[in-house]
Amino acid sequence: MKTYFFSLLGLAMMASACQTQKEPFPEKTQETVETKAPKAYEIPRTEVIPIKDSKSGGQYELYVKLPENYSEHKDSIHPVIYFTDAIWHMDILSASTEYLMENAVLVGISWQTDMSETLLEEVGSHVSRYRDYSVVPSKNEEHQAKYHFGQASAHLGFIRNDIIPYVEENYRTDPTTRAYFGYSLGGLFGGYVLLSQPDTFKNYILGSPSVQGDVPFLSEVSSKRSIDEKLNANVFISYGNLESELGSAADEFIILLQNRKDESLVLEKIVLKGSHQTAFPSTGVRGVSWLSDLMKK
Numbered sequence: 001m002k003t004y005f006f007s008l009l010g011l012a013m014m015a016s017a018c019q020t021q022k023e024p025f026p027e028k029t030q031e032t033v034e035t036k037a038p039k040a041y042e043i044p045r046t047e048v049i050p051i052k053d054s055k056s057g058g059q060y061e062l063y064v065k066l067p068e069n070y071s072e073h074k075d076s077i078h079p080v081i082y083f084t085d086a087i088w089h090m091d092i093l094s095a096s097t098e099y100l101m102e103n104a105v106l107v108g109i110s111w112q113t114d115m116s117e118t119l120l121e122e123v124g125s126h127v128s129r130y131r132d133y134s135v136v137p138s139k140n141e142e143h144q145a146k147y148h149f150g151q152a153s154a155h156l157g158f159i160r161n162d163i164i165p166y167v168e169e170n171y172r173t174d175p176t177t178r179a180y181f182g183y184s185l186g187g188l189f190g191g192y193v194l195l196s197q198p199d200t201f202k203n204y205i206l207g208s209p210s211v212q213g214d215v216p217f218l219s220e221v222s223s224k225r226s227i228d229e230k231l232n233a234n235v236f237i238s239y240g241n242l243e244s245e246l247g248s249a250a251d252e253f254i255i256l257l258q259n260r261k262d263e264s265l266v267l268e269k270i271v272l273k274g275s276h277q278t279a280f281p282s283t284g285v286r287g288v289s290w291l292s293d294l295m296k297k
Helices: 002-022 086-100 117-122 128-132 141-147 152-170 185-196 215-223 244-258 279-296
Strands: 046-052 059-065 080-083 105-109 179-183 203-207 233-240 265-272
Touching: 046 152, 059 086, 059 152, 080 086, 080 152, 086 105, 086 179, 086 279, 105 152, 128 152, 128 185, 152 185, 179 185, 179 279, 185 203, 185 215, 185 233, 203 279, 215 244, 233 244, 233 279, 244 265, 265 279
Parallel strands: 080 105, 080 179, 179 203, 203 233, 233 265
Antiparallel strands: 046 059, 059 105
16 A cells, blocks of 8 residues: 555656646746845844933943743743943854853843944944943043043943843843853953942953953952952953953953952953954853853852
8 A cells, every 4th residue: 555655646746847847937027036125133032222321311222132931931030141332242142142041131231322423423333331341541631531431430330220220120030140241341341340349240251351451440449348348259251362461461350359369259260262353252152151050050
């Protein structure tokens, strides 16, 4: 019976092939070639939410990505990763968490969107990062007057007073495992947060932190905290093996942390292959992998 069935099937397929040969594809006409205008790609399950700094009045945006099963499990609580330079970092963190931390909520913090048109045209949409992520004023008076370097404390206030309360009121995130990801100047900002108000996050991923020249200031910030005041944090620090100046400064920062002899501080350092630019993708993947392992403990 099986042989008979497959014989009929074979005949049917041959007949179909012959029919296909007799009826070639129609010629392409202008109507068939025309397509709709291409759409911009949007990362699935991601919302862009406007948010205002309640103190400065500056306008920002949050890029919030929810895990695939978020709406299905109404009682589930999710780990959350906050990160600066949102538009630059969303792609790598989105891809990394899809594979390594499927249940994570991502919260990207944009640059200020209502900066002066002059600065936006002169520098670009990222101009506010020079002010928000840096820890000391510039010695160049002209640059200082234009960019207002050294406002990390104010930006941290915005995150603590406005962003985190908004996220925790509107999304099911675990406040005890909050994580921060920052790269370059964002890594410097994360180091400042760690030493000044470490309870902002439990986990810190600081990729190629631009701490050159800022370690003395960070040391002052650290000295204001008693040795008995524990950091209670897990910290991942990485940089590329071709980042000689930055790497040396990052090592000074690591020594600063180690000198606190804080048993509540878990520190991991990784030197990656590459420059400041090429080490970034590896930082995203390795950092999320490190965080994922912590969540399993």
